[in-house]
Amino acid sequence: xxxxxxxLQYVFANGGEMTLTEDIEATETLTITTTNAVVINGGExxxxxxxxxxxEITVDNADVTFNNVNLEVTAESVYTSYICGIKLTxxxxxxxxxxxxxxxxxxxxxxxxxxxxxxxxxxxxININGGSYEGANAVNIWGKNHVVNIDGATLTSLYQxxxxxxxxxxxxNSNESNPGTGNKVTAKNATFNxxxxxxxMALGT
Numbered sequence: 001x002x003x004x005x006x007x008l009q010y011v012f013a014n015g016g017e018m019t020l021t022e023d024i025e026a027t028e029t030l031t032i033t034t035t036n037a038v039v040i041n042g043g044e045x046x047x048x049x050x051x052x053x054x055x056e057i058t059v060d061n062a063d064v065t066f067n068n069v070n071l072e073v074t075a076e077s078v079y080t081s082y083i084c085g086i087k088l089t090x091x092x093x094x095x096x097x098x099x100x101x102x103x104x105x106x107x108x109x110x111x112x113x114x115x116x117x118x119x120x121x122x123x124x125x126i127n128i129n130g131g132s133y134e135g136a137n138a139v140n141i142w143g144k145n146h147v148v149n150i151d152g153a154t155l156t157s158l159y160q161x162x163x164x165x166x167x168x169x170x171x172x173n174s175n176e177s178n179p180g181t182g183n184k185v186t187a188k189n190a191t192f193n194x195x196x197x198x199x200x201m202a203l204g205t
Contacts, residue, residue: 020045042069077108157194
């Protein structure tokens, strides 16, 4: 008999649909490594992670959907180590969050944390439909040709401390070595909380 955590890890490795029947606590990043479709139905249950990254997609061509999932990261962020709810280390993938809640319980999240973090990859689609998402930047985008669709969600920037850093609900990044070209963000019926709704850092689109 698998525990809920073991069952979730199995789906993340092999694909399939799972409905959480109890809360899950993880000490390590939960990694999605399958190109088969993954669907997680949370109901009123939560995933709590003590890892720097709560969930990470590490395979290209992934298709991942979370429905009504509460994800809380309890790790501490330090200056050289950010924390995030969901990290997309992937290309040509699609992530859909339907009425999910992604947040943090450590005060360091005010300085360097992302609910959804897209590093230096290409051609991903991120759909955020309803729910609430928070962090120093709620959604953080690097790379090229990503599409971010936000509909009816609440994004909150918790940014307070490091004055060298711009905190905002959606941050789109670009620099000489990692030009952020071709990225597109569409938001409708959304609520933005914090000092900045959107920041484009040397953006080239």
